[in-house]
Amino acid sequence: MKDHTLPIVIIGSIVALIAFIIWLLWYLAKRRREAWMAAADRLGFEYRRKDPGVLAEFGFFKLFQQGHSRKAYNILRGRIREGQVTLGDYRYTTGHGKHQQVHVQSICVLRSKDIHLPHCFLRKQMRVFDFLGKLFGGQDINFDEDPEFSKAFVLQGADELATRQAFHTEARQWFLRYRGQPVQLECLNDCILFHRGRTIKPELARELIDEVTQIFHLWA
Secondary structure (H helix, E strand, C coil): CHHHHHHHHHHHHHHHHHHHHHHHHHHHHHHHHHHHHHHHHHHCCEEEEECCHHHHHHCCCHHHHCCEEEEEEEEEEEEECCEEEEEEEEEEEECCHHHCEEEEEEEEEEECCCCCEEEEEEEECCHHHHHHHHHCCCCCCCCCCCHHHHHHEEEEECCHHHHHHHCCHHHHHHHHHHCCCCCEEEEEECEEEEECCCCCCHHHHHHHHHHHHHHHHHHC
16 A cells, blocks of 8 residues: 555655745745835836836847847836936846756846947956957957956957047946956947846845946946
């Protein structure tokens, strides 16, 4: 009798575990949605559970061209003194099958008529990966007068001279606060995109906006 019931118990336990995991993921997603909605109320912003318009409006950014299964969700939109703000969660997938990896980060985009920036991209330097990249022609704009900044970040730009001018001494010094962190910055014309390489607590939405406005004031 025991031999017959044991497989049933095991299967039942597995089914119960799967059901619990599904419920837990649903519950955590619900809690996060509610937290973003509360953040929108505090900021006086509009909340959108899903917003495909983010990809349509800002599809020129490198982040929104990576991988597949791209999705912008828990999106807040509103206006501050510096311009129009879009922030929330963004997810995309690289690879397929058992080799796929899901990347999730909280993004903030500031669009302002008061700036006109060259298309440039900044991220943390990964020594081995970026060394190999340089061997195969990968771009990394370095500053001989600022080796500390050049060792900390990979800086790329469609117009190298304009990118160098944008990353003046004050800007380079400001970004050193992120040394060793997986932040990413991308700029083009009137837009600044910034994220910390991870999701944030919705309660910290104001802090993320403040970071982006500080970046804005480096160039405005």
